[in-house]
Amino acid sequence: MITIKDIAARLNVSPSTVGRALADDSRISAATKQRVSEVAIEMGYVANLAARMMRGVSSNLVGLVLPDIRNGFYSTVAHALSKCLEGGGFQLTLSETDDDRLTELHHIRELTSANVAGIIIVPTARPHPDSVKLLKALPHIQLLRRHAALGEQWFGIDDTQAIYEATNHLVQLGHHRIGYVGGTDDLPTGSARLKGFHKALPRDEAAGPAFVHLGAPGSVDFGREATRRLLSLATPPTAIVAASVQTTQGVLEELTAQGVHAPDDLSVVGFGDEMGFRWWGPGLTTVGLPVSDLATACGLWFVHHIKQHSFTSAPYTSISPATLIVRGSTKQLGAVLAETANSRLHDTAS
Structure with missing residues (x-):
């Protein structure tokens, strides 16, 4: 398995320089980042997610928590969000709750333990208090359904x-x-x-x-x-x-x-x-x-605020009209x- 040390040896730089370049550290020049990235791809380097988690670094994963992927409504949401987040450098990971709040809590705990960058959630009717606490500690947005305990940031349909x-x-x-x-x-x-x-x-x-x-x-x-x-x-x-x-x-x-x-x-x-x-x-x-458009708008908003480190509890609502x-x-x-x-x-x- 290719390591950061292998890349450093190829480029004749220190492992710390390679690590910072891969983490997009502002102390590393754009030219060095480019060279490190090219060599990393050439050598087949894969980042060690577990090691990143131990250092407290957020992953590029974004959790999508929804009731039922068999529903075409939600599968369309998942597809649109996946494409949108991929364009922003993030990867979508999917969790199904079957509208059970304990299952919802389990998935939120697992996603939190994986240091996800954030969570997009279609909440159950009565989220568990522990789910509320966990979500308040990381970037999240409600989609389609809105529960007051989870905040006032929401993308939905009228x-x-x-x-x-x-x-x-x-x-x-x-x-x-x-x-x-x-x-x-x-x-x-x-x-x-x-x-x-x-x-x-x-x-x-x-x-x-x-x-x-x-x-x-x-x-x-x-x-x-x-x-x-x-x-x-x-x-x-x-x-x-x-x-x-x-x-x-x-x-x-x-x-x-x-x-x-x-x-x-x-x-x-x-x-x-x-x-x-x-x-x-x-x-x-x-x-x-307007499911696809709604999910895309939600994803773009989410990526923007994650990258800008500008998530707040300030209310934000986007309501899209349906068409008969x-x-x-x-x-x-x-x-x-x-x-x-x-x-x-x-x-x-x-």
């Missing part, structure tokens, strides 16, 4: 407005019985999206408990079960709003399994614009999310009722 637009679209099409399938309101995103749903409903109307189903936002099975319950009501909804990527997937799977056709039988608005959503049925009307993408899965309610009546008249005449 979740309330996103679901307001989705629900209002259905209201404008004449729908009054609108089912809602979303995440629990103990998560800030779940609470904000539910607020948007209720805000869009006319003042003289309200969605009863049977029409609102809250559960794990990352569960396809929950989406299927909630849809099953909505369809089994004596007076079922004429439209459904799904408020997370995974629950949208569950809603679509259940509608397909039961042979319910959108928009003739039911109008549907989803959340996120996964590739398969564009091809489902007549094309899914859905909330398009109208496709074929939603329809004017009157048109649906007229077609249904015509179909029944035709069946009677036959």
Whole structure:
């Protein structure tokens, strides 16, 4: 294994000069740094991370702590951040919490012990007090979700407005019985999206408990079960709003399994614009999310402040708007009722 001493011998300089050059020490000239870097690459030198940690030097690793990489929403975030951080000389390392705060604590402890340069986190609903203490001791930023205990630096989406637009679209099409399938309101995103749903409903109307189903936002099975319950009501909804990527997937799977056709039988608005959503049925009307742009902006901000050593507790918020993408899965309610009546008249005449 090539060491700093080997590089020093090749260049006929002291090991300390090589070490300082590799650490980008300001006492070393740019020309010497360049020569050391070239020889290090030529000889196949790999920095000893353990030794750096013992000296208390931060690594070039940035931790990304998120709920579930199987969710296309989060995999897009991870990809965009990885590319962004790579351009800044950092490497992304990924940790999944499955929305469990003890798992979250375990990962934060491990990342801290590895002297990461910082952490980007999509926090659980109630982070452990020890997680809060650890995060306060190193650069970190909240992404998509925000928890007050973790500070006021956050990059997110306007979740309330996103679901307001989705629900209002259905209201404008004449729908009054609108089912809602979303995440629990103990998560800030779940609470904000539910607020948007209720805000869009006319003042003289309200969605009863049977029409609102809250559960794990990352569960396809929950989406299927909630849809099953909505369809089994004596007076079922004429439209459904799904408020997370995974629950949208569950809603679509259940509608397909039961042979319910959108928009003739039911109008549907989803959340996120996964590739398969564009091809489902007549094309899914859905909330398009600026996930990649949001993650890139977060990464650039993070790299800038790490390199400038300018992380503070001063509040910083960046909110990106979502966009309603109208496709074929939603329809004017009157048109649906007229077609249904015509179909029944035709069946009677036959």
